[in-house]
Amino acid sequence: MxxxxxxxxxxxxxxxxxxxxxxxxxxxxxxxxxxxxxxxxxxxxxxxxxxxxxxxxxxxxxxxxxxxxxxxxxxxxxxxxxxxxxxxxxxxxxxxxxxxxxxxxxxxxxxxxxxxxxxxxxxxxxxxxxxxxxxxxxxxxxxxxxxxxxxxxxxxxxxxxxxxxxxxxxxxxxxxxxxxxxxxxxxxxxxxxxxxxxxxDRSGPLVRRTKQSLRQGVALSDVSAAAAVELAAQEWSVGRPEFTEAVRRVRAVVAEQRA
Missing domain, CATH: 3.90.226.10 (2-enoyl-CoA Hydratase; Chain A, domain 1)
Structure with a gap:
């Protein structure tokens, strides 16, 4: 600590x-x-x-x-x-x-x-x-x-x-x-x-980007505009190594439970 x-x-x-x-x-x-x-x-x-x-x-x-x-x-x-x-x-x-x-x-x-x-x-x-x-x-x-x-x-x-x-x-x-x-x-x-x-404990860049999207979305009055903000951030997130590693861990757990 x-x-x-x-x-x-x-x-x-x-x-x-x-x-x-x-x-x-x-x-x-x-x-x-x-x-x-x-x-x-x-x-x-x-x-x-x-x-x-x-x-x-x-x-x-x-x-x-x-x-x-x-x-x-x-x-x-x-x-x-x-x-x-x-x-x-x-x-x-x-x-x-x-x-x-x-x-x-x-x-x-x-x-x-x-x-x-x-x-x-x-x-x-x-x-x-x-x-x-x-x-x-x-x-x-x-x-x-x-x-x-x-x-x-x-x-x-x-x-x-x-x-x-x-x-x-x-x-x-x-x-x-x-x-x-x-x-x-x-x-x-x-x-x-x-x-x-x-x-x-979560990914620092992801938390920051999500907070930013939340602030942007609240300020918008159109759901399509808010969805566009989230889509850009979501596409960014799935291209990061943290996402690949998280999916790998989930698949490992599922495979272990099925074994």
Whole structure:
């Protein structure tokens, strides 16, 4: 087993890469893991570092009890940082070519909700709470928050959560499509890690290409266009040595069972 850790002792995001899975942990509990510019920059750097260390899947979690309290209010009031520069972390997560899994075990508020939204899969617990709350602070959502939220919970769900201030706990998040599984707290990281490891154990190029096709297909409104994207990727995959080897293994198993 190979374990490597990247990052300085005073960083706000801890990174460990183990067996092809990068574990990114928001680590500023004194500020409830608020998404300050420093936190966002550290997260972006951690994503890049994990990929540089060969991570084939990423798990995002946070030091409890709060997953993320949203954007830094001091930074917003001081306007010392352009708003466009505040989204580096979530942008890098969204653009990561490998599968990303968010493990949300506590409240996540405002811009903090965008972090799980930009991940491919969200695992949560009953204690989690997803509450955008932008309008409570008289600020418009940013960073693509409305687009990501509406893709998960639909336009009506996004309106209920953002315009009307509704919030979802972990079990409700699963029912509305914001999360994939709701598990007991003790199972949160093991479940997220298991999903990430399954992805990491598959062919890296194939997983990346499939994630790319999934993103492209969701953005298309015509099934023929989506089928064309998949056909090109499928033709690419059957020409790779991994496919030939997989078929050989299956045939060997079938032959052994018939013997």
């Amino acid at each position: 190979s374990t490597r850790t990247e990052g300085s002792a005073d960083g706000l995001v801890r990174l460990t890469v183990e067996d092809g899975v990068g574990h990114l942990v928001l680590d500023d509990p004194a500020r409830r893991n608020a998404l300050s510019k420093r936190m966002s920059d550290d997260l972006a750097q951690a994503v890049d570092a994990a990929l540089g260390l060969g991570a084939r899947a990423l798990v995002l979690s946070a030091r409890p009890p709060v997953f993320c309290a949203g954007g830094s209010l001091d930074g917003l009031l001081e306007r010392s940082t352009p708003l466009a520069e505040a989204y580096a972390g979530m942008t890098r997560l969204w653009e990561a070519p490998v599968p990303t899994i968010a493990a949300v075990g506590g409240p996540t508020v405002g811009a903090g909700v965008s972090l799980p939204l930009v991940c491919d899969v969200v695992v949560t617990t009953p204690a989690a709470r997803f509450a955008p709350r932008f309008l409570d602070l008289a600020i418009h959502p940013g960073g693509g928050h409305l687009w990501h939220l509406a893709r998960r919970v639909g336009p009506q769900g996004a309106a209920a959560m953002v315009l009307c201030g509704d919030a979802l706990d972990g079990e409700e998040a699963v029912r509305h499509g914001l999360a994939w599984r709701c598990v007991p707290e003790a199972d949160l990281l093991p479940t997220a890690s298991r999903l990430a490891r399954r992805a990491a």
